[in-house]
Amino acid sequence: VGGSRDGSTAGVRRLALLALLALLGWPAAVRAQQPQDTSRLPPGVQLGLIHHTAYRPRLAVRTFAGPGAEELRGIVQRDLDLSNRFALVETIPQQLATGAVDYRPWNDMGVVYLVTGELSVRAGALSVRLALHDVVYATLRHEASFRIPVPADGGFRMAAHALSDELVRWATGQPGKAATRIAGIRQAGSLHEIVVVDADGENARRVHGSSSILLSPAWSPDGMRIAFSTATPSGWQVQEVDLTTGQVRAVGGVGSSMTITPTYSPDGRKMVFAVWTGSGTEIHEYDLAQRCCLRRLTRSPRNDLSPGFSPDGRWLVFNSDRLGPPHIFVMPAEGGEPRLVSPFVHGTPGYFTSPEWSPSGNNLIAFHGRSRGNFQIMVADHSRPVAPVQQLTSEGENEDPSWAPDGRHLVYSGVRRDGSGLYVIDTVSGRMRPLITGGRMRVPAWSPPLVRAAALLEPNP
């Protein structure tokens, strides 16, 4: 009887929320988040978040049991918090920490999702039995066993992140972003480095160093290589560093005095970059698999650069100053008529650069643009061409956004009153956190998922 009463209370809670959202309507909710004074924003740009009021269900990660339990729980708890999809229960009451799961006290705490975990050592690795409980419906939502390295092993953290992403998928059906890394360029004196840091800000390390300028890192779709542009004595060249061996090789053999801003196609077979052709840069594609067949995709009397693919590989977004100031355009991936994405009003300066297409299939394109004299992170919706562009940041100078594989978080480089470095923003809730600060870290690139839980499943659960 008590269980059903609690269940109906939660049901009422859910209904009330739905009714509230229905009453407001999404557009109204979006409007409600906008400040009144938008007069100084560029035409066609709105200040605000991309989606709508973010409901974050309450989630508790119960104390795990077994060897390595604390280490694993610490990582999972933090990842789920950083996913910005849940309101985390910070401290678990002592009487609920162990024993059989009873949903009633969790429900009384307003918890919607409960995570439990049991660990054991088997053949030098950890066996993790992980479960997600739906407290509101008093059911076990999902359960599976995984094999991950022991905490002392270098692969432990990334495997733990993969389990966090699996929990996000079980709860929301959406991809996570914990088992990823972010690459950026750091300059220390005359040394230029490609630095890679885990998405939770841990484990920062150099993967390539050079006395030449390095820019525009881009991850290969398998996460094994990073392409970048570098200033060599004969001009700007695209190179690739193998993250396993550390070996660097030149890509393209283009023979131009400037080849910059590389990006991989989603299938990893092609690379697209900008090549200087005498009076400006034009977008070219190169067959990585056959190491040949350079082909020009755009023709412009001025500069086309910074290309990026849509996740289905059908579209390319790129930057061009063919209208005068730089703007964002989209065209078919094989070349064709470009369509303007950033707001263009004749006679206004406008300055929009560094586009990147969301990898999750939500058709969002992030870039940075000048607003109120400073550069800020903005997002446009490719599927809604007439919708206003959303401006996500407003403090300091913020540039070069890159999407997490969840299509919801962006990393960007920021210079603010309280410091500078790389920052991560949740485009849905607006929550922002510093990822790595101090020193000059720029042009970040978010990796694809580097470990997937499916690869860690125990053969015989």
Add this chain to the structure above:
Amino acid sequence: MTHHRLVLPVLLAALALGACSRRQPPPPPPATQDDSEARARAEAEARARAEAEARGRAETEARARAEAAARARAVLEEMIFFDFDRFDIRGDARPVMDQKAAILRANAPVQVRIEGHADERGSVEYNLALGMRRATSARDYLVGFGIDGARLQVVSFGEERPLDPASSEAAWARNRRAEFHVTGGGTELTLPPGVQ
């Protein structure tokens, strides 16, 4: 009688003459040595003086040439500046660009690397392309004066090498620039007429 009166003065005169002619030509050996030494000394002195003068003239000319070469190099390597997000050669940069063209025309072996730079605002990547356009528009300007484009290498450093690392209008204005570096044939530059 009259005869005798005549003979004596003549004799005396002859004696005197004899004495005279005996002392002068031919000059006695010691006197001859002294004389040629003095002449050689005088000649050497004259030669040295002439050489010194020539050397002085050469030095003056060399100094003038070096000064002209230094001036030519300074003009060739003088930076020019650009407006925000622009790559056209500004009016205030034209006089020095015209002088660069004249110097390049007068010094056929000279090769120059033109570096385009941008200020820190805007995209790192777009600024690379912008720097390239600035370097290229400087080169095109010179090519417009008949200078062989093959002598002018262009390169961009985008916003990566600011002259002034500050974040101010003044710093940005100095950082939006093209630099010119003589990379070859710059040892004996001459300054063409009309260029000071």
